[in-house]
Amino acid sequence: MRYLDGEMSAAERTAFEAHLASCGECRQSMNELGRVERLTGMMKIRDPQDDFWENYWKKLFRRLERKTAWLFIIAGAALIVLYALWKGVTDFGEITFVKVVAVIFAAGFVILLISVVRERVHRYRTDRYRDIER
Ligand SMILES: [Zn+2]
Numbered sequence: 001m002r003y004l005d006g007e008m009s010a011a012e013r014t015a016f017e018a019h020l021a022s023c024g025e026c027r028q029s030m031n032e033l034g035r036v037e038r039l040t041g042m043m044k045i046r047d048p049q050d051d052f053w054e055n056y057w058k059k060l061f062r063r064l065e066r067k068t069a070w071l072f073i074i075a076g077a078a079l080i081v082l083y084a085l086w087k088g089v090t091d092f093g094e095i096t097f098v099k100v101v102a103v104i105f106a107a108g109f110v111i112l113l114i115s116v117v118r119e120r121v122h123r124y125r126t127d128r129y130r131d132i133e134r
Pocket of ligand 1: 019023024025026027
């Protein structure tokens with residue numbers, strides 16, 4: 001059992017394995033013991049508390065991961081827009097395709113930003129009033 005549970009020292013382990021290699025009887029009983037161990041291991045009832053915490057950390061990690069990804073995407077898009085606007089302002093020569101695309105993209109981004117902010121503000125206000133009893 002100590003061998004199966006990995007509680008032997010390295011020296012003990014080598015000596016034990018050397019004996020197993022030369023003794024069929026011990027090898028046989030080791031095989032049987034191993035089978036029983038595996039069976040009881042499979043039948044061990046999982047603690048629901050463990051499942052809860054495992055899921056909790058997984059979910060939290062996933063949520064953080066998602067948030068970080070969005071943050072990077074939004075930051076990158078905002079930088080592209082700012083760069084395009086700055087470029088357009090600093091050297092506004094002839095109207096090129098790239099400049100038109102940049103203006104369209106910037107307009108879309110600004111509208112989206114305003115929309116999201118307005119929605120957030122609206123939700124914040126309605127949430128606040130929900131708590132007030134009339
Ligand atoms: Zn033996």
